[in-house]
């Protein structure tokens with residue numbers, strides 16, 4: 001009897017998560033109706049975001065925040081993936097025992113810092129550094145991307161390290177016993193064995209970077225303009241939503257739901273793609 | 284015993300694990316004869332694995348162990364280098380190609396059957412595709428697993444049975460044409476039929492390589508080996524021809540162990 005109860009409960013929980021997913025999609029889709037009818041697919045390319053005070057309408061297009069979201073996430077991932085892998089490899093395969101504990105604790109603490117703190121630190125400390133070394137206004141795509149990277153690195157490194165720690169020592173020993181170097185053991189045994197966990201950590205980090213609001217709001221500049229250089233300020237979907245929601249009316253609200261829907265679909269698509277791509281050929 | 288019948292020689296070898304207060308091996312002296320099978324027996328914790336794992340310096344993956352004495356690996360001319368003096372990465376790689384190791388549990392790499400065997404060859408710097416292919420096939424034949432794998436070489440090695448995986452690991456080691464193969468309880472995780480297959484294989488392999496095998500199975504030691512070393516609490520108590528050790532041991536402790544009075 002207890003077994004049946006448990007089975008029913010886990011079945012319920014599993015279906016619940018599916019219904020929540022569908023439910024969120026339905027709500028977004030429903031509220032976005034007005035904007036969907038007004039702008040259709042052209043919303044994706046529209047570069048204006050202007051409220052018409054008279055009739056509470058306006059012209060809204062998502063191109064700039066969409067591009068801003070994708071580019072800042074791309075910059076963050078390009079920086080974070082190699083560094084996080086490096087940290088995890090260092091901790092599991094190279095570092096002396098005495099160093100592993102303190103570094104691990106530091107990484108777990110960094111992963112737990114609220115993002116608004118990264119945002120403030122980034123704005124007051126890091127943005128001036130970017131400005132004086134690379135140029136630009138300080139705030140912008142690059143600063144947001146780098147701080148996003150710093151934010152997701154500890155998290156990615158911690159999960160990747162855990163995945164790498166599951167590799168049985170005897171498997172590594174047998175690779176060393178064939179004359180492999182540490183580099184070869186990592187490349188040919190540790191990474192393939194821990195692949196599932198590594199991809200998982202990248203996917204979670206990707207989701208976090210795409211949806212990050214607070215840190216990016218401090219750093220991306222929050223202006224509706226297409227960046228022509230990597231240091232230029234722009235905006236992102238979560239930032240635009242957070243900044244505009246309080247005063248928005250009718251059509252603008254619907255347009256923001258449209259944007260939220262796009263973010264939802266883009267996250268979903270990227271994550272499915274990553275899963276599909278990496279799990280397709282498993283040896 | 285002279286150096287030209289020996290492939291390895293352990294001399295006054297002592298070993299203490301990092302942080303341990305007492306040594307796990309105390310002044311061990313042991314010859315390893317060429318193209319013979321040497322069995323290491325003794326109760327759990329007596330130091331068999333410790334000794335075996337010193338012979339390819341796999342212990343050195345973990346820092347802080349302390350050892351002294353010599354372990355010599357002889358080449359064809361009877362000249363022998365002390366492997367304990369190895370410090371350079373390239374020399375470690377060479378040592379591990381000369382002295383292969385097979386573990387208790389099969390350890391296929393997360394790659395295809397073919398790549399598992401080709402792996403060591405690629406590490407050894409062999410680039411010629413047809414040479415690799417030839418040696419993979421030969422090794423799989425030598426390890427008596429070619430028939431079962433020839434139609435599924437591209438499949439994951441994880442899909443093989445435990446016994447097949449273990450023979451694959453042997454093939455992988457054999458492919459490197461080592462001088463010595465070290466086996467640490469290679470059949471203790473296997474069923475009797477797979478065990479029989481592995482034993483047959485080991486007996487066959489001694490034509491080409493010298494073998495050291497750790498085992499808890501007295502029948503296996505007496506069936507397979509030419510020489511037997513009995514260890515107890517970090518000491519090597521008795522070493523000799525297997526027949527002699529099993530039928531007429533000189534030391535009372537050896538007799539007690541072999542007849543199952545303890546251990």
Ligand SMILES: Nc1ncnc2c1ncn2[C@@H]1O[C@H](COP(=O)(O)OP(=O)(O)OP(=O)(O)O)[C@@H](O)[C@H]1O
Nearest residue numbers: 300301303307325326327328329330331332333334
């Ligand atoms: N990593 C280690 N650190 C400290 N001591 C160890 C370590 N590994 C083994 N020892 C100790 O060294 C001694 C010899 O261990 P070893 O594993 O060589 O025994 P064994 O003869 O192979 O035993 P078994 O038959 O159970 O495999 C034991 O007392 C053991 O507790």
Ligand SMILES: [Mg+2]
Nearest residue numbers: 331332333467
């Ligand atoms: Mg052992």
